Amino acid sequence: MSELFLFEGTKMTPLFTSKEDLLFSRDEFLVRDDDVIILTYPRSGTHWMIDIVSLINSKGDPSWVQSVPNFLRSPWIENDAAMKALNDQEGPRLMTSHLPIHLFPKSYFTSNAKVIYVVRNPRDILTSYYYLNKQSKVSKQENFDEFFNRFIQGDVVYGLWFDHTLGWMERRDKKCFLLVFYEELQRNIRGSVEKICQFLGKNLEPEEFDSVLHNSSFSVMKENKMSNMGQPIFHASTEAPMLRKGISEDWKNHFTVAQSEAFDKLFQEKMSHLGPGLFPWH
Ligand code: A3P
Numbered sequence: 001m002s003e004l005f006l007f008e009g010t011k012m013t014p015l016f017t018s019k020e021d022l023l024f025s026r027d028e029f030l031v032r033d034d035d036v037i038i039l040t041y042p043r044s045g046t047h048w049m050i051d052i053v054s055l056i057n058s059k060g061d062p063s064w065v066q067s068v069p070n071f072l073r074s075p076w077i078e079n080d081a082a083m084k085a086l087n088d089q090e091g092p093r094l095m096t097s098h099l100p101i102h103l104f105p106k107s108y109f110t111s112n113a114k115v116i117y118v119v120r121n122p123r124d125i126l127t128s129y130y131y132l133n134k135q136s137k138v139s140k141q142e143n144f145d146e147f148f149n150r151f152i153q154g155d156v157v158y159g160l161w162f163d164h165t166l167g168w169m170e171r172r173d174k175k176c177f178l179l180v181f182y183e184e185l186q187r188n189i190r191g192s193v194e195k196i197c198q199f200l201g202k203n204l205e206p207e208e209f210d211s212v213l214h215n216s217s218f219s220v221m222k223e224n225k226m227s228n229m230g231q232p233i234f235h236a237s238t239e240a241p242m243l244r245k246g247i248s249e250d251w252k253n254h255f256t257v258a259q260s261e262a263f264d265k266l267f268q269e270k271m272s273h274l275g276p277g278l279f280p281w282h
Helices: 019-027 046-057 063-067 080-088 106-110 122-134 144-152 161-169 182-187 189-200 206-215 218-223 257-274
Strands: 005-007 010-012 036-040 094-097 114-119 177-181
Touching: 005 019, 019 080, 036 046, 046 063, 046 094, 046 114, 046 189, 046 206, 046 218, 114 161, 114 182, 114 189, 122 144, 122 161, 122 257, 144 257, 161 257, 177 182, 177 189, 182 189, 189 206, 206 218
Parallel strands: 036 094, 036 114, 114 177
Antiparallel strands: 005 010
């Protein structure tokens, strides 16, 4: 099993990145003004957003999402091979990252690149991450309780959810930054995709728009191997599915009362200063 390593306070996996890659992406990688970047903490709906934006870019034509794997359509900044591919790519580029703000390319902060940051209830993230972890090459033989404890201590790949979210949410009022909640995508996918189109400056015909909605739906994505696929280097099997249940509040089927109370307390401690009504979950 490959051990995680700590890089400037954040746990990372050597299967996907290295200290050298992280230094290079932060200090040398050039973000361009016309880049669109999908940013998330793991299990927040990254692959869903990759398909939504891919489909918007192809004006609803599903052939791109059906023929090219998600990680080639929207390469990962923190992975060496993907970063090299991005360097050679003509714009406008679409790319993805799970990096926390303090490890993100410095060039982004003086650019006009657009960021879509997807946030999800961390209780559902924890639950989803537990299952993902079981199918990864770095998986430990651990039960839910053990994973729960690692998650709330930030001892998982990409570190503590609270740090990641607080760091990026500071930018939520910036013009080139769109905050999207997973729960809002579920509640109102039409309105959410309209908002994303507007943010990206894309106008779709009604039938193109409907095709985006159809082809990014859970049932269609689940059947599409190019969407329901993780990075081969990270997963124990090339068949590792990225889509599991696609619902909210599955955490209620997993957390004990004590875990639920402990999480509420932690959430309160870390996030209450943001004020009420920001997050769409209770
Ligand atoms: P669950 O494990 O709760 O089902 P990420 O892409 O960031 O790894 O996030 C994966 C989570 O997003 C999984 O959650 C997955 O099922 C969910 N997801 C992916 N595509 C989705 C879609 N089209 N609709 C709803 N949920 C989706």
